[in-house]
Amino acid sequence: MIRYLCFPAFLLIWEFLSRFKLINPIFFPPFTTIVTTVVDMISSGELWLHLKISLARALSGLFIASLAGVPLGILLGGYAKKLELLLELPLEVLSQLNPFLLFHIIILFMGIGEPPKVTIVAWTCLWPITFSTMTGVSQVNPSLIKSGRAFGLRGLSLITKIVLPASAAQIFAGLRLGLGYSMFMLIAAEMMGASSGLGWLVLNSQENFQLNNMYAGVLVIALAGLVLDGLVWLPLKLWPQLAPREAVNTAGD
Secondary structure (H helix, E strand, O other): OHHHHHHHHHHHHHHHHHHOOOOOOOOOOOHHHHHHHHHHHHHHOHHHHHHHHHHHHHHHHHHHHHHHHHHHHHHHHHHOHHHHHHHHHHHHHHHOOOHHHHHHHHHHHHOOOHHHHHHHHHHHHHHHHHHHHHHHHHOOOHHHHHHHHHOOOOHHHHHHHHHHHHHHHHHHHHHHHHHHHHHHHHHHHHHHOOOOOHHHHHHHHHHOOOHHHHHHHHHHHHHHHHHHHHHHHHHHHHHHHHOOHHHHHHHHO
16 A cells, blocks of 8 residues: 555655645646646647657557567577577677667667667567567466377467467567567657657757756656557556466466
8 A cells, every 4th residue: 555655645745845836846746746747738739849749659569569579589489499498699799789879879870860770679578578478488388289299289379279378478579578668669769860759859858958848757657658658558458358268277387
């Protein structure tokens, strides 16, 4: 119960200190003022515009990473042992590349339009999705796979009916991590090379000393991250109740 009260208490203390000028209200405006600014920016349509642009970039990158990471994780997690041994070290090295430095290299080849932003988000999300899928697939109970083959399941049908249900919890965990990375990296990318989006809004407001707008942008980024995280967390939380018992046991072994 206490953990749910800590954040409201923090906001109340912030409001109190700013209202009574115990901290400088110019640099730390009252929280209610920030909320009012958010409402005004939503009413004007400015905030919706930047929010839609940022969400489109983040979700596009996450989608591309999922299309590549899940099949790659399935392949390397149990269906191509020789390939896994061959690619293990290169993948580990590539996953450790600093995405902030890599973003500048991508800009050199792609320019400063939309492709580099989506690309760097996809790159950042690819690794947690791939490695989580690999872990989930590698933990599938071999007897469950043998049973599926005994019933004539092969190839894609074996993957969709046995492997994916058994490893879904790990895959959703990877997607959740990837989503968090997507928002984090996107905001940084928008601050380095963009003319729209929530990251650009925060940086532009800070440079023009529009601190209410800056805090409003930060608040919307935090709320958007919480909502998106909840959308991915929900199926992960409900999976033990929705999945067949055999699949859940296998994913948790």
